[in-house]
Structures are given as structure tokens and as C-alpha cells.
Amino acid sequence: MKNIEEILSLLEKNAKLTAAEIAVMTDSPIAEVEKIIADLEAQHIILGYGALVNWEKTTASPVTALIEVRVTPQRGQGFDNIAQRIYRHSQVQSCYLMSGGFDLMVIIEDKSLKEVAMFVSEKIAPLESVISTQTHFILKKYKMNGTEFASKDEDNREAIVL
Amino acid sequence: MNLESFLSERAKAIPPSAIRRFFDMANELKGQVISLSIGEPDFVTPWGIREAGIFSLEQGNTHYSPNQGFIELREAITVYLKKRFKLSYQPKSEVIVTVGGSEAIDIAVRAVLNPGDEVIIPEPCFVAYKSCVLMSGGVPVTIATRAEDNFVLLPEQLKAAITPKTKLIMLGYPNNPTGAVMSREQLQAVVDVIKDLPILVMSDELYGELTYEPADHCSIAELDGMIDRTILIGGFSKAFAMTGWRIGYVCGPDTLLAAMNKIHQYIIMSSPTTAQEAAIEALRHSHDHVEPMRQEYNRRRRFVVHACNEMGLACFEPLGAFYAFPNISITGLSSNEFCERFLQEEKVAIVPGTAFGECGEGFVRISYASSMDNIREAMVRLKRFVERNRPK
Numbered sequence: 001m002k003n004i005e006e007i008l009s010l011l012e013k014n015a016k017l018t019a020a021e022i023a024v025m026t027d028s029p030i031a032e033v034e035k036i037i038a039d040l041e042a043q044h045i046i047l048g049y050g051a052l053v054n055w056e057k058t059t060a061s062p063v064t065a066l067i068e069v070r071v072t073p074q075r076g077q078g079f080d081n082i083a084q085r086i087y088r089h090s091q092v093q094s095c096y097l098m099s100g101g102f103d104l105m106v107i108i109e110d111k112s113l114k115e116v117a118m119f120v121s122e123k124i125a126p127l128e129s130v131i132s133t134q135t136h137f138i139l140k141k142y143k144m145n146g147t148e149f150a151s152k153d154e155d156n157r158e159a160i161v162l
Numbered sequence: 163m164n165l166e167s168f169l170s171e172r173a174k175a176i177p178p179s180a181i182r183r184f185f186d187m188a189n190e191l192k193g194q195v196i197s198l199s200i201g202e203p204d205f206v207t208p209w210g211i212r213e214a215g216i217f218s219l220e221q222g223n224t225h226y227s228p229n230q231g232f233i234e235l236r237e238a239i240t241v242y243l244k245k246r247f248k249l250s251y252q253p254k255s256e257v258i259v260t261v262g263g264s265e266a267i268d269i270a271v272r273a274v275l276n277p278g279d280e281v282i283i284p285e286p287c288f289v290a291y292k293s294c295v296l297m298s299g300g301v302p303v304t305i306a307t308r309a310e311d312n313f314v315l316l317p318e319q320l321k322a323a324i325t326p327k328t329k330l331i332m333l334g335y336p337n338n339p340t341g342a343v344m345s346r347e348q349l350q351a352v353v354d355v356i357k358d359l360p361i362l363v364m365s366d367e368l369y370g371e372l373t374y375e376p377a378d379h380c381s382i383a384e385l386d387g388m389i390d391r392t393i394l395i396g397g398f399s400k401a402f403a404m405t406g407w408r409i410g411y412v413c414g415p416d417t418l419l420a421a422m423n424k425i426h427q428y429i430i431m432s433s434p435t436t437a438q439e440a441a442i443e444a445l446r447h448s449h450d451h452v453e454p455m456r457q458e459y460n461r462r463r464r465f466v467v468h469a470c471n472e473m474g475l476a477c478f479e480p481l482g483a484f485y486a487f488p489n490i491s492i493t494g495l496s497s498n499e500f501c502e503r504f505l506q507e508e509k510v511a512i513v514p515g516t517a518f519g520e521c522g523e524g525f526v527r528i529s530y531a532s533s534m535d536n537i538r539e540a541m542v543r544l545k546r547f548v549e550r551n552r553p554k
């Protein structure tokens with residue numbers, strides 16, 4: 001179990017690690033690591049392998065918005081049904097059920113402010129069980145998934161320290 | 163005026179570094195090379211600790227502290243040593259907060275040595291021990307520990323080195339540069355040799371928080387009767403990634419500590435106030451601060467040791483600190499040649515074993531206090547270099 005968690009957190013930080021490297025780093029047989037990873041993929045615990053991209057440094061620079069959605073839960077379905085209707089749109093990057101002042105946190109990435117606004121007004125707000133929405137645009141990303149975007153990676157230690 | 167003639171015999175007695183040329187080369191190439199030659203964490207001090215330092219400055223705490231250090235910090239140190247190693251020290255009389263373990267080593271030696279006193283130093287070891295002994299007029303008696311013994315000090319080696327002039331043994335485990343750790347049983351065997359002799363032990367435990375399963379650090383002061391004749395050197399530099407703060411400590415019997423405190427008081431006055439306040443925070447959450455770094459070191463350690471052994475550089479398993487110490491003699495090169503050429507040809511800096519004592523010949527120190535990406539690339543280059551230089 002400990003091994004599984006360690007492998008997950010290693011891959012979460014660097015999906016490029018090979019099973020052979022993980023085997024060495026965790027002092028486990030390679031076959032065991034391969035099996036654990038295959039199982040995690042089969043169980044959809046590992047859902048994919050991606051790169052952490054700082055889009056702001058590219059010319060593409062899409063906009064990201066957090067949308068707070070308040071909804072009326074449906075009998076027998078709770079929030080799952082309405083959440084699904086929202087998160088199936090390809091613009092939706094993440095969707096969470098929240099405690100507190102609103103119900104769903106929907107994170108949307110699109111080409112422009114206008115596209116996001118249109119999406120919210122056309123696809124989310126009109127849904128029957130949606131009571132209200134509130135859209136917040138992200139102005140700058142400082143840190144994502146544990147990685148600081150602005151931090152400089154240079155090593156300013158002395159050349160040799162004995 | 164010939165200024166050479168003004169130099170003291172003591173200053174002249176300190177030998178120049180055995181790897182001076184390599185040092186210069188590495189400095190020249192700084193920034194263009196991957197450096198696995200650095201004996202300090204690549205991590206920045208954890209934010210919670212830095213923040214405590216910042217807060218201290220914000221409050222205007224910019225004055226001297228008591229000579230021995232803030233009592234809150236001395237208490238925190240004794241609580242930590244009690245919890246971690248079951249060692250009991252009196253915060254008022256048996257702890258001095260110093261400017262790094264470095265100052266602690268110096269004042270310990272100065273407080274106990276008379277000219278001509280012999281000090282036993284197992285090598286390879288941290289470079290300051292021998293020089294500090296020489297500056298105090300002592301006579302270093304080195305013992306060559308061996309790779310086949312996992313670089314621990316053996317009782318028979320110790321027995322053979324002891325003379326009526328022996329006053330002190332300087333132990334540095336977990337060890338820089340080998341990464342060796344001494345178990346409780348191995349330490350007990352050493353204690354058995356000196357138990358009835360008037361000999362003190364200085365135990366430099368700067369890397370005490372950095373050991374890897376199945377090893378766990380044991381302080382020699384924990385062993386029966388040893389707390390009364392051990393000078394324990396501890397620090398924050400390695401475990402908490404606080405090298406630049408310049409803070410450490412020394413614990414020991416009050417008679418010895420009182421003498422050390424006189425020296426400390428006149429040469430240093432007190433250690434940095436900001437660093438002391440940060441150190442209090444470090445100890446308050448010591449496990450939480452250290453554990454993520456220790457785990458990361460452990461993964462890198464396994465990676466480096468595995469890579470060395472795979473490419474034919476025999477490397478015993480280091481269970482402490484953040485160094486691997488592989489044997490490079492299959493290349494037929496001396497440690498110094500190996501490191502100079504590796505630096506020039508592959509642009510990776512590692513340190514010749516001879517920097518840590520003559521018996522380090524045939525070995526190199528690889529520090530894995532560097533990012534996994536650097537380590538991975540350095541191992542690719544090391545393999546290429548070794549293959550090129552292996553006699554056919």
C-alpha cells in the first residue's frame with residue numbers, strides 16, 4: 001500500500017519516470033512496479049499522463065475561469081446528473097462538488113473571455129436546475145499542482161563544498 | 163617586507179588542500195557543469211522556517227543573544243535530543259548554540275587539547291577535523307577505514323592507534339564523504355575499547371537526521387557511561403537545509419561546556435539571532451520539515467548507487483548523509499585524474515576521495531543533493547566516461 005502511494009506521488013510529479021527508474025528509486029522489483037502501474041491504470045486511479053504547461057508563456061494563452069454554480073439537487077440523483085451535464089462539455093477542465101456557499105466549482109478553459117462568457121450564458125445558466133452562476137477569471141497562475149511557475153531554477157551554490 | 167615570515171607556525175601547519183587544482187578548475191567552469199560536488203542540500207530552507215526568520219527581523223530582533231544562545235532554543239534542543247535519542251542535557255549548562263557545527267568542532271578541540279595531545283581521526287572524513295586539531299597544537303592520528311568494512315571504525319583499528327597520549331577520538335557518523343553509518347553494536351565495540359581509558363569522544367552528528375532504512379542513527383552518547391565523556395556536535399545545516407544561516411550546537415558535560423563557552427564568548431560572542439529564532443521553528447516541527455527531504459534523498463540515493471554498481475563502479479550502500487562513495491579503480495586512474503578528466507570531458511563535477519584523507523584514493527564522492535534531472539544526466543555521462551576509460 002505504501003508502495004502504491006509512493007508510486008502515485010512520484011508519477012504525479014513526473015509522469016516521464018519509467019517503471020525501471022521507479023523500481024530503483026523505491027527499491028522494489030521492476031515486475032512489481034509494472035504490475036502496480038498496470039493495475040492503477042486498469043482501476044482508473046491513474047487516468048492519464050500529462051505535462052504541466054505554463055500556457056501564459058506561449059502565444060496560445062487561453063483564458064481560464066472558475067465558475068461557482070448553485071443548483072437544485074435532483075431527487076434520486078443528487079448533484080451527479082446535473083454535474084455530468086455540465087462537465088461533459090469539452091471546455092470544462094475540472095468540475096468539483098463543493099461544501100459551502102455554492103455547489104459546483106466548474107473550471108473552464110477557452111480561447112477568449114467572450115467564449116467563456118458565451119459558454120456560461122448559453123450552456124450552464126439556462127439549465128433548469130441551475131439557480132445562479134458566478135464567473136471569476138484567472139488573471140495569473142502562480143502555482144499549480146505543487147509547481148511554482150515563477151520560481152527560478154538556478155543553482156547558486158558554491159562550485160564545490162567539501 | 164616578507165610577510166611569509168609573519169605567519170604563525172600554527173597557520174603554516176595547516177596543509178593546503180589536496181585538490182586545490184581541481185577546486186580551481188571547478189570554480190572556473192561553474193555554471194557550465196552539472197555539480198554533484200556540493201556538500202549541502204539543494205533544497206532551500208523550508209518556508210515555515212524562513213518565515214520565522216523573517217518575522218524575527220520584522221519584530222526588530224536584531225540584537226545580540228545571550229552567549230550560550232536563547233534559552234528557548236537550548237530547551238528545544240534538549241527536548242529534541244531527549245525525544246529522538248533519549249539523551250538528557252541541562253539547557254542551562256550543557257548546551258551552547260554555535261555558529262554552525264563548524265564552530266562547535268573548533269571550540270571543542272580548543273577546550274580540551276594541549277600541545278602534543280593525540281587525536282584519533284578515522285578517515286575519510288570531513289576536512290575540518292584535522293585542521294582544527296593542528297590549530298590547537300594537537301597531533302592528528304588518522305585511521306584508514308575501509309570499503310570492505312563499510313567505512314566503519316573497527317575496534318581493533320582503534321586499539322592499535324591508541325597511545326598514552328591519546329586524548330580524543332573524533333567520530334563523524336553518518337559520514338561525509340562515505341555515507342557510512344555506525345550501528346549501536348558497532349559503536350558499542352568502540353566504546354568497549356576505551357571504556358577504561360581516559361579518552362574523550364567528539365561525535366559530529368550533523369547528518370544524524372539523514373539515515374535510510376534499515377539504518378537509524380544512534381548517538382554514541384546513548385551508550386552506557388558515554389554521556390559523561392562525549393562532546394556531541396549537532397546542527398541544522400544538513401537536516402533542515404540551513405547551511406547559510408550558520409547555526410549549530412554542542413552538548414556535553416558542564417565542565418567541558420564551561421570551558422568551551424569561555425572560548426565561544428570571546429571569539430564569537432553569540433550566534434546569529436535571526437538564525438536562532440528560525441532554528442526554534444525548525445525544531446518545533448522537525449519531522450514535518452525533514453521527512454519530505456529525507457525521502458527524496460533516499461530515492462536519489464538508490465538511483466545513484468544502482469547506477470554506479472551497474473556501470474562497474476563498486477559502491478557500498480551508504481545508509482546516511484547524502485553521498486555515495488564509489489570505487490573508481492577499475493579505470494586505472496587516480497581519484498584526482500578521474501575527477502579532473504570527468505570534469506573536462508563530460509562537464510560533471512564530483513570530488514576526489516583524497517580530499518577527505520589519503521585513504522580516499524581510488525574513490526570519488528558523489529553528492530546526491532541535486533535534482534533528479536541533474537543526477538540522471540550525470541549518471542549517463544559517468545557511464546560513458548567509465549566505458550571510455552576502462553582498460554580493454
Ligand SMILES: Cc1ncc(COP(=O)(O)O)c(C=O)c1O
Nearest residue numbers: 262263264288338368397399410
Ligand atoms: C560532517 C560535517 N560536520 C560538520 C559540518 C559543518 O556544518 P555547519 O558548520 O554548516 O553546521 C559539515 C559540513 O559540510 C560536515 O559535513
